[in-house]
Amino acid sequence: MSSIQNDRVWSWGPLTVRLMLAQTAVLVIGLIIVVATAVLVGPSMFYHELVEAGHAYEATGLVHLEDAFRSVILTALVIGGLPALFIAGLLSFYLYRTIGRSLSSFSTAAKEVAAGNYEVDVTSTKLGPEFDSLATSFNDMATRLAAVDNTRRQLLADLAHEMRTPLASLKGHLEGIEDGVVEWDARTIGIFNAQIARMERLARDIRQLTADEEATAKLQLxxxxxxxxxxxxxxxxxxxxxxxxxxxxxxxxxxxxxxxxxxxxxxxxxxxxxxxxxxxxxxxxxxxxxxxxxxxxxxxxxxxxxxxxxxxxxxxxxxxxxxxxxxxxxxxxxxxxxxxxxxxxxxxxxxxxxxxxxxxxxxxxxxxxxxxxxxxxx
Missing domain, CATH: 3.30.565.10 (Histidine kinase-like ATPase, C-terminal domain)
Known part of the structure; x- marks a missing residue:
């Protein structure tokens, strides 16, 4: 059974690009909100807190330091935020690369199954029980399809083998009649009827067996x-x-x-x-x-x-x-x-x-x- 590995050569796909862009947008918007809150709202909130605490004189003296405060906060956020954004981007890239690689393995396996190759095996993605369950279910599906296909092939081969005997008997007697070796009498008619009845019974039994095995026969329990x-x-x-x-x-x-x-x-x-x-x-x-x-x-x-x-x-x-x-x-x-x-x-x-x-x-x-x-x- 061929194994569909998850560490194959991987390239950027539309889904991965969209996921990366969405994650990056979320991180950038979050960083902008944090910066705006710290620079625009932070000094005012600090000023009001001093006034309410009874330090109005000191608060008035600190007004001229708001610009310096904003500058320091902005610099600190940039110094801390950019590396954080970079690290988050790397982690997101790794995650989405792994997801994209796993989806690629499922896509490849699905194409193999669609082409008639049921001997595929999707390996564990190591992304959690949900993906592992999906891989197991896919492999079970491929195994069952292989069993159904093998049954179909075997049934056709058995049917061809089983039909050969009555057809050979009919052909042999027809040739004998044409050559004048076999007479068209009650015995020959009986042989023809018996072989035709055998083929009819075979067709009926195959239809019944197929219906039973595919659960199409409705049971009345x-x-x-x-x-x-x-x-x-x-x-x-x-x-x-x-x-x-x-x-x-x-x-x-x-x-x-x-x-x-x-x-x-x-x-x-x-x-x-x-x-x-x-x-x-x-x-x-x-x-x-x-x-x-x-x-x-x-x-x-x-x-x-x-x-x-x-x-x-x-x-x-x-x-x-x-x-x-x-x-x-x-x-x-x-x-x-x-x-x-x-x-x-x-x-x-x-x-x-x-x-x-x-x-x-x-x-x-x-x-x-x-x-x-x-x-x-x-």
Whole structure:
């Protein structure tokens, strides 16, 4: 990360010149007022003080000394005032030079960010906590912009990679039809429909993921019973599970407690994604359970399957976009590889966390949704 230093070659700028002129004007006007007060008002005030103190005779005798008094006062003020004005000017110059140099570093950093270079770092200006806070905020902004840009680039690269497979399949079959090698029959039509549906699903999931991560999806948080939402999700997937000879069950434990703020539609979407994921990785004869654990601090919903499991090296990547475990064997599956990423973003938007655990390949997997009873600030 490039550092924007504050000791760069510095030149006078319009702002610094204006500040210096304003400060100098204030100092000069102040000195003029002091001189005028001491020379014009001082002798008269001294004279009246003597009269009021009962020294009128002496005061009358001192009238002729007013000119000498004024001359001495003026000389003293000039001798003391000019060096003071010079020193004040030097201090002002140093201060405004430092401010101008700091503003120059911010300006340079802003131009770098505007040009697409987010690897900038504005160093501390040593001008106080306000400027240090500004520098920290600017660096945080640049870091977040870099993260957003990296996410955008990665998303585009992943999208291009993910689109390549269905497009290649469509192109290959079209070429086969043109060459007369592939017949336009029900099987070919089914392949075309499947690949088109895959791309449509991919586009829809990307739009959903983008909306969730940018907080454009409006959450409708209301008090909900997580156990009831889990039971609804299980009931919705039971027919598909029965077709694959997989049992699905819901359970709950822990003391009864108050509902938690959730968006029922979004949480239903999360549970549906997790159950569909479990159904796709569980062989016939397996089982899927959804267990709701109530504690005073949080509610935890765990979706567990007896399927293929996840290896330790793949476990940390299951929530990554487009990630599929053993992609070669799973190429026939219709998922876009975004379901778990969408689920994680939706859970986090509601103040919760989503984690995955597995004892390894062949030992199934569990996904844990934890929703605090005191939701995190949105």
């Amino acid at each position: 209301t008090l909900q019973d997580p156990g009831a939402l889990a039971a609804q999700a299980v009931a919705a997937i039971e027919p598909a599970a029965a077709d694959k000879n997989i049992t699905v069950a819901a359970s709950s434990a822990g003391p009864l407690s108050t509902p938690v703020p959730l968006d029922p539609e979004r949480m239903g979407q999360v549970l549906g994604n997790l159950l569909e994921n479990a159904l796709g990785h569980t062989p016939p004869g397996g089982a899927i359970t959804v267990h709701t654990e109530n504690t005073p601090d949080a509610v935890t919903i765990t979706v567990t399957d007896t399927g293929e499991g996840i290896s330790p090296e793949n476990l940390q990547n299951v929530f990554a976009r487009f990630y599929r475990v053993e992609t070669g064997r799973e190429a026939h599956r219709a998922g876009s590889g975004l379901g778990l990423a969408i689920s994680k973003s939706l859970v986090e938007a509601q103040g919760g966390t989503l984690e995955a655990t597995s004892d390894g390949l062949g030992h199934g997997a569990s996904f844990h949704i934890r929703i605090p009873r005191t939701p995190a600030p949105q």
